[in-house]
Amino acid sequence: MMKPVRVADYAELARAALPARVWDYLDGGSGAEWTLRDNRAAFERITLRTRVLTDVATCDSRTTVLGAALAAPIGVAPMAYHRLAHDDGERATAAAAGAHGMLFVVSMFASASYADIANAATGPLWTQLYWLRDRAALLDVVRRAEDAGISALVLTVDAPRIARRPRDLRNAFTVPADVRAVNLDAPVMATSHVAEDGTSAIERHSRERFDPSLTWAELAWLRERSALPLALKGILTAEDAELAVAHGVDAIVVSNHGGRQLDGVPAAVDALPEVADQVAGRVPVLVDGGVRTGADVLKAVALGASAVLVGRPVLWGLAHAGAEGAADVLAILREELAEAMALTGRPTLADIDRSVLAVPRPRTR
Numbered sequence: 186m187m188k189p190v191r192v193a194d195y196a197e198l199a200r201a202a203l204p205a206r207v208w209d210y211l212d213g214g215s216g217a218e219w220t221l222r223d224n225r226a227a228f229e230r231i232t233l234r235t236r237v238l239t240d241v242a243t244c245d246s247r248t249t250v251l252g253a254a255l256a257a258p259i260g261v262a263p264m265a266y267h268r269l270a271h272d273d274g275e276r277a278t279a280a281a282a283g284a285h286g287m288l289f290v291v292s293m294f295a296s297a298s299y300a301d302i303a304n305a306a307t308g309p310l311w312t313q314l315y316w317l318r319d320r321a322a323l324l325d326v327v328r329r330a331e332d333a334g335i336s337a338l339v340l341t342v343d344a345p346r347i348a349r350r351p352r353d354l355r356n357a358f359t360v361p362a363d364v365r366a367v368n369l370d371a372p373v374m375a376t377s378h379v380a381e382d383g384t385s386a387i388e389r390h391s392r393e394r395f396d397p398s399l400t401w402a403e404l405a406w407l408r409e410r411s412a413l414p415l416a417l418k419g420i421l422t423a424e425d426a427e428l429a430v431a432h433g434v435d436a437i438v439v440s441n442h443g444g445r446q447l448d449g450v451p452a453a454v455d456a457l458p459e460v461a462d463q464v465a466g467r468v469p470v471l472v473d474g475g476v477r478t479g480a481d482v483l484k485a486v487a488l489g490a491s492a493v494l495v496g497r498p499v500l501w502g503l504a505h506a507g508a509e510g511a512a513d514v515l516a517i518l519r520e521e522l523a524e525a526m527a528l529t530g531r532p533t534l535a536d537i538d539r540s541v542l543a544v545p546r547p548r549t550r
């Protein structure tokens with residue numbers, strides 16, 4: 186292929202670079218992958234209303250989210266095991282995000298230590314958590330993150346267990362022995378590395394370790410033990426957004442886990458307005474799922490997002506060309522966002538409101 190110019194170009198490059206079962210794990214979703222497809226389709230259904238002659242000589246996409254100063258309202262979504270995509274793993278991702286003034290949310294299942302990631306980083310780092318049955322182990326992860334200077338916690342709440350993902354079941358997917366969740370795993374072989382026909386090792390591992398009995402009341406336990414700001418990731422309804430704010434959560438990530446948890450929930454960008462309207466500016470609302478262009482970022486901001494997180498495309502860039510590839514994916518998004526702001530006549534993020542969105546209407550005669 187010629188030099189990639191769109192984020193989507195990197196998908197094919199990554200597919201060519203990776204073993205089929207690793208590609209399936211990264212690319213795949215749950216069930217019939219209906220929600221996975223809808224994450225994209227929903228962005229593609231939204232059209233834009235341009236304004237002209239507004240002086241777009243300089244477009245400013247800078248913002249601050251939970252104290253993190255960003256050059257653009259874009260971050261890397263938490264994803265397990267970046268070393269599946271490239272040997273340099275999360276250190277490369279951290280360098281790429283930092284090079285563009287973007288946020289990196291490190292997965293609890295990162296394949297590099299928080300200390301090593303922090304050493305490679307030049308920008309803000311948050312970390313994602315799953316609520317483990319073993320509270321001491323959960324707290325241990327939090328302490329390691331704090332010690333490395335991680336500045337916020339993102340608790341994923343859409344995964345009391347990892348959903349059935351048909352591609353991983355068919356492939357009996359296991360994580361290779363040399364790729365490990367080093368901030369978490371005991372040095373013994375964890376289930377995620379043990380093969381068993383017709384099962385996904387990650388799904389089995391999640392059933393053993395994640396605590397599916399977690400409720401709102403228990404969030405206080407974590408708040409009492411860490412002073413870091415806390416975001417909840419995986420909120421899709423106004424009811425849960427209200428409960429999150431009522432329980433003192435500092436930010437919300439509207440997400441369907443990239444179509445990897447319950448198949449049949451709405452596209453993330455379709456759930457965003459319901460959540461943003463309910464929250465009404467009380468805490469920042471982020472969104473992830475299907476963001477592939479700068480115009481997608483603009484659409485999410487118009488619907489109330491303070492920032493977007495980008496998942497798979499970062500791994501595509503890593504798989505193709507390590508830190509350089511991941512950085513190029515982020516550079517394309519940043520450049521396209523600047524272009525979308527200029528061409529819609531919205532030179533600052535504050536100018537990007539719902540007036541930039543065309544309401545799709547049935548044709549009348």
Ligand SMILES: Cc1cc2nc3c(=O)[nH]c(=O)nc-3n(C[C@H](O)[C@H](O)[C@H](O)COP(=O)(O)O)c2cc1C
Pocket residue numbers: 210211212224262263264265292293294313341418440441442443444445473474475476494495496497498
């Ligand atoms: C390979 C992979 C691993 C993921 N691992 C995690 C994880 O460890 N924790 C988490 O909260 N979300 C995880 N996610 C979900 C992402 O944070 C994010 O919600 C989703 O990928 C965004 O959609 P996108 O890939 O379409 O941009 C993972 C997603 C992928 C593709």
Ligand SMILES: O=C(O)C(=O)c1ccccc1
Pocket residue numbers: 265294344347387391442445
């Ligand atoms: O694959 C995922 O989406 C995911 O969230 C996860 C969770 C635990 C271990 C590895 C991946």
